[in-house]
Amino acid sequence: MTFPSTDPKTTSTTNSSIVFDQVTKLYPGQAAPALDSLDIVVKSGELVCLVGPSGGGKTTALQLVNRLVDLSSGEIRIGDRSIMDIPAIELRRTIGYAIQQSGLFPHYTVAENIAIVPTILKWDKARITRRTAELLELVGLTPVDSWLGRYPSQLSGGQQQRVGIARALAADPPVMLMDEPFGALDPITRMAVQDEFLEIHRAVGKTTLFVTHDIDEAIKMADRIAILKPGGKLAQYDTPAEVLTHPADEFVAEFLGAERGLKRLALTTVAEVLVAKAESELPVESDLPQVEADVTLREALSVVSAAGAHGARVMERGSHLGDVTLHDLVDPPANAVGARNGEGVGS
Incomplete structure (x- = not known):
């Protein structure tokens, strides 16, 4: 918009x-x-x-x-x-x-x-x-x-x-x-x-x-x-x-x-985890559920849990940005958490 x-x-x-x-x-x-x-x-x-x-x-x-x-x-x-x-x-x-x-x-x-x-x-x-x-x-x-x-x-x-x-x-x-x-x-x-x-x-x-x-x-x-x-x-x-x-x-x-x-997982988006991850950690699987890059970790965890999967494909406007594992969602990199408040990525 x-x-x-x-x-x-x-x-x-x-x-x-x-x-x-x-x-x-x-x-x-x-x-x-x-x-x-x-x-x-x-x-x-x-x-x-x-x-x-x-x-x-x-x-x-x-x-x-x-x-x-x-x-x-x-x-x-x-x-x-x-x-x-x-x-x-x-x-x-x-x-x-x-x-x-x-x-x-x-x-x-x-x-x-x-x-x-x-x-x-x-x-x-x-x-x-x-x-x-x-x-x-x-x-x-x-x-x-x-x-x-x-x-x-x-x-x-x-x-x-x-x-x-x-x-x-x-x-x-x-x-x-x-x-x-x-x-x-x-x-x-x-x-x-x-x-x-x-x-x-x-x-x-x-x-x-x-x-x-x-x-x-x-x-x-x-x-x-x-x-x-x-x-x-x-x-x-x-x-x-x-x-x-x-x-x-x-x-x-x-x-x-x-x-x-x-609740703390709602402070961080999937995209912020992708930025914080090392490229060598990507990808995981090809048949994962998809989540948009701007959803929170809490929302993504819900999608992954409902699908019984081990991770998710991260999408933005139809493009595949990368993948996150279940571990990424429940224990994200420290420099990703709180990024919205200037405490993570780029701080």
């Missing part, structure tokens, strides 16, 4: 990091804080997932950023500015916000839903029309003209979620907040929309804070993961590879689950 460029009139060239500096939120009538002295930095262009059990303060942290709830103490900065120095309405207009069930207005068409913030910002009609078409192409709803006049009730769940993402991106905000955005989708649609969003994120590079209860989703999506304990205490903040390899404590290890080793 090719992605249209962002609108130069709205793209921010300033630092769009999100800094939580000793952030605490204590709701009235509650003895314990919902969020307790949170200290993390989300770098410009990063996608950071907030995960943890119920009561960990994930959604509270998100809502504090755009001032849907107020800080009890501490400071949040976007770039070099405290959010308290920005009027709340102005702040919210410069932050994209996507939620579970998409949050689309049912009586607005797709075009009208996407245009909400640009209209409030008094963009001219031609610019709104151009941006709406650009975004529908970006989220894979083409041909554009066939989607503009539809209402949310005429869309599937996955299509609604794509429109919700387009709406969040409409004014080209430097920061995006996403609260369980794919939680209501069935597993197959969810995987497709996750993949779509990751492509979009790589293309447009928005600083993104993403709340999910699903650790597998966090491992797949995130550059870094913040794991919160009940009571809003930060347990660990690191790359998916580091969290899976070196849990900070027993709580994190239990939260990751007994399949922590298998």
